[in-house]
Amino acid sequence: MKRLIFAVLLFVSGCSSTDYILQEEIRTDLSRGDTQKALQTAKSDYYYVDDASEVVKNLELGNLYYLNGSYYQALQHFDAAQKKSRELYTQSLLNAVSSAVTGDRNEDYRGETYEMSLLRFYQSLCHYQLYLTGVYESRTDENGVLIPEKKLTEAERRKHLRAARAVMLDWDSLLQEYKREYAGQRVFKQDMAAKLWGGYIHEQNRLPEDRQIARQLYKDAPVVLFRNYNLYPSYNEKFESFAENFETLHTLPERQTKKEFVSKTDTAKRLEKYAEDSLKKLTERKRDNVFVLMKTGRIGQKKAEKVTYVVPWFLLLGSSSDQSFKRFVSTVLPGQIISFEIPYFDMPAASGTCSVSFKNKKGKTVAEKQAVLFEPVSEISAEDFKARRNQIYAEKAASLAAKHAAALAAAYLLYDKNDETTLWIARLSYTAAALAISASEDADLRYWGTLPANIWLQSFNLKPATYEMTVSCDNGPAFSETVKVPAKGSVFKDLNLN
Template sequence: MVIQKPFYLYLFLALFFFSCASGGKKERNQLRSLIKTSQFDEAIKVIENSKVYKEKDNKLLFLMEKGLLLHSAGKYYQSSKILEEARELGRKLYTTSISNKVQKMIANDNYDIYYGERYEISLIHFYQALNHLLIANQGFYEAHTVSEGKDGVRNIPKRVLTASEIRTRQMSARAEVLAWDSFLKDLKSSRSGASVFKNDLLAKVFGAYIHEMIGTPTDLQIALQLYKDCHTLLIRNYGAYKSFNTLYQKYNENYKKFPKLGERNVQAQFINETGYAKNLKNYLNERIVDLSLSIRPRSLNKIKKRYSISEDIIKSAKANRNANVTILFQNGVIPLKVAQKEYFGLGKAAKDNAAAQIGAAVLTVFAAKQLGLLPPPRSYRPAGAYLGLRVAEVAVTNAAISFELPKIQNHGVDSVNHVVVKNAEGKVVATRPLSLVAPLGDIAEQAVAENAASLYGRVGARLAVKHVAAIAAAYATYKLMSKNKNNAFFARQAAVFQYIATAKGIEASERADTRYWSTLPSDVWMGKLKLPEGKYQVFIKSHHSGAQKETHIGPLEVAKETKSTLVNFRSLN
C-alpha cells in the first residue's frame, strides 16, 4: 500500500493545532470549578502557572480572566490595573486590520491571536467602571504586592483614600462609561444591517446609573436619555435574544428587512415580549418617570403616552422617588463554549482537482460505499441556523465530511430574582423585583454562532477539497490492491485505514477554537429601591424551576445623607 505524502503533513498539523485550538480546556475547567466555590486566589494561580495562558497569542484572554478573578475576590484596585491593560490591548486588537491577521498565514481558520469577542471587549469597560465605583464605595486601595526586578516582590500596604480621591474614582467611572459609549458607536457603524452584537443594553442601564450618581443637571439629562434609548435598543437589537423575545429566530431571519418596515411593524410582527422584557421595561419606565419629575415635570403626560406607561408604574415611581440604593446582581457562570460537529457535502469538491481524473460520481459512490461517508442526520442544521442566522452554504444532501466549529451551550435564563431587605429584627421592610439587563449566555451564544456561520462555508469548502484528495488517494490504493480479486477485502481495509489516518490529521488541524472569557457571569440584573436611614440585611430571593432560594448578600447601612449607594453581589451557585 502507498501512503500518500499528505498523510504525514496532516499528522504534523494535527499535533500542532490540537495543542493550539483546544489548548486551555483543562485550565478553563479548573477555573470554572474553583470560582464556583469562591477559590479565587487558587484560580489566579492556575492561569499564572499555565503555559497556555502565558502564550503571547492569549495575552488578552489572560488579562480578562485575571482581571475578573481579582474583581470577584474583592481586590478592586488590582483588578482595575489589570483590566486597564486588557482594555488597551482589546481596543488595539479590535482596530487591527483583518488583512494583517495571522490566520492568513496558517492553514487553520479557527486558530489565531485571541482578539476577543465584541461583547467581551464591551464587558471590560463594564468591569472597569464598576471597579472605580467599588473602590470609591470602600474608600481604600487594598494591600497588595508588586514585582520588582527578576524575583523581587514589594509589599504595598492598604491606603485609605481622601474625599478628593474618592470623587476622582467616581469621575473615573463616568469617564469609563463615555469610553464604553465611544467603543459601541464604532462597533455599531461597522456592523450595520446585521442582527449581531453591536450595542450593549448594559452600557445604557449601568451608564445611566453612574450619571444619576454623579448627579449634575447635565448628567441627569444624560441618564434620562439613556433610559429612553433602552426602549429603542430592545426593539432594534435585543429582539435577537431568546430571553427577551420568543420570536427571536424569526427576528434574526428577517433583520435586514427592518429598516424598510419601521419600528412599529417590527414590534408587531417579529417581537413577542417575554416576562423579562416586560419587567425590564417597567424598570426603565420607573426611572424615566422619576427623572422626568425631577428635571422635566411638565413632560410627564407626553412621556406617559410615548412609552405606554401605566398608572401603576407612575404610582410605583412616585413611591420610590430619589431611590438611594441600587442592586447589581451578577448571577452564575457563563455557559460552556464547546466544539460542535458540523457537516459539509463533497458535491462541488468532488468535481475538482484530484477527483477530476477519476470522476465525481465514481468518487462519491466510493466514499459512500467503501469509506462509509454518508449524509448528515436529517435533523442537522448548520452553524448558527438554529438561531435564525444565515449560513453561506448548506451543501450536505449527499456524502459529507464532518468538522468542528465552536458553540455556546446556552440553556437560557430561567430564574426570577427579587431583592429583599430586612431590618435588625429580621422583619422585611422592602421587596423589589430585579430586572435582567444582560443575558450574557444569549449574547455569547449568538456572537459565537455568528462567527461559526461565517466560518462554515469557508472551512467546509477547504476541508472538502482536502478530503477529496484523501479519498482519491484511498481510491487509488483500493484499485491497485483489488486487481487481484482475492484481495478485495484487504483492499477495502487498506483504503479505509489510509483514508481514516489522513482524515484524522485533517480533522485535528481544524479543531474548534473554544477559547473565551470563561469566568463571566451568566446574566446580570439591576434594581433600585428607597430606604430610610438605618441598618439592614440584604437578600436575593430567586425562583428557579419551581424552587425558591434566599441568598444573604450582607449588611447594608444607609446614612441620613446617603443619596446613592451601590450593592454589588455575585452568586456562583
C-alpha cells in the same frame, strides 16, 4: 510514520485541551465559591500560555481579581485586554489570512463583540469600586516585591469616579462602531448595560451635563429592548420568530412587528418600568439611596459541533480533467466528504426572577422589588453564535477544502498509476495530512468563561437604619446580608451569586 502523525496531533491540540480542562476547574471552583483557588489556577503557567490567547487570559484574570475584591489588579488586567484587543483589531485582515493557514485556535483571539462590550462594563465597575473603597489593595510586583496597601486621597478617589464615566464614553464609541459595521445584521451590536449602568454612573457625577446624558440613556433603553433584546427568550416569548425574520423587520411598520413578532415577558415589562421610573426620578430630581447590582450563575459552556462538507470537484480538479486523479480522490476521500468542528453555545431557558427585600430590626419587610435583568449574558452569547453559524461554517469549509485539495494533490504525486503498490504510500500521505488538518482545525473554544449568566439591578429609597437584605432567585439559594443605610449618602451593593 505513526509516530510522526501522533507528534503532529499532540503539538496542535495540546494547548487547547489543557486550557479547556483548567477552565472547567476554574468554573467548578467558582460554583463552590472558592474564588481564590480559581484565581491561582488562572495565574498558572499552564492556562492560556500562548501569546495568541493574551486577551482572553487577561479577561479571565481581571474578572477573578474582581471577584476576590482586588479591584486595582482587576483593572490592570482589563485595561491590558482592551489595549491588546485594539491592537489586534487593526491587524484583523492579516490575522484572517493567517488563520486560513494555521487554524482558528492559533489565530490571535481579540474577543467577541459582546465580550468587548462587557469589558467596558467591568472597567467602569472597577473604577467605581475604587472610588467607593478608596484603596489600592496590597500586592506583589512582577519580581515578587510586596507593594503595601495604599489609601487614596479624595482627589484620587474622584479621579476614579471620572474614569468610570470616561469608560462610558469609550463604550458608546465602541457600540457606534459595531452599529456601523454590522448594520442590519442579526448579531450583537447594542448593549442594554451601556444604557442602564451608564445612566447610573452619569447620575453619580451629579453635573447638569451628566444628568442630561443619563436622561437620554434611559430614553434609549426601551428602543434597544425592542430592536435588539427581543432576540432573547427572557424578554420575548416569540424570540425565535423575531430572530428568523430579523433582517426584514426594518421594512415593516413598528406596530406590525410588535403585533406579529413580539410578546413581552414580565422581565421585559420590568425593564421598561425601571427605565421609565429612572427617567421620572431624574426629571423630578429625586434619588434612591440604595442601589443593588447582582451577577448570578455562570455563562454557558462554549462547545464544539461536528459538521461535514462535500468538497466540490471543481475545487479539487481545477481546470484539469485528469480522470486518474479523480479516481484517486474517490479512493482516499469517498464522496469528497470532510468533517470539522464549529463553536456554539446552547440557548438557555428564560432567566426566571430574582427578588430583593429589606426587613427592619423587628423583622418587618419594609421594601421588596423584583430585580431587573438587563444583561442575559448566556442568552446573548448563544444567540450571537447562532446568528453567525452559517458564516462561520462557510468560512471554515472554504478554508479546509483548500487545505484538503492541496493535501490530495501532494499525495497524488506519490502515486504511480502503473504501480498499484504506490497507492498505499499516497493514501498514507494524505491520511497523515488530513489528520493534521483536522487536529489544527478543532473548534476555537476560547472564551471569557468566568462571566456571569445574568446581570441584574434594582434601586430603593430607604430611611436611615440597619436592615436585613435578602436576595431570592428562582434557581438558587437565598442570600442575606446586613445593610446599614446612612443619614447622608447612599449604599451600593455589588453581589456575585453562584
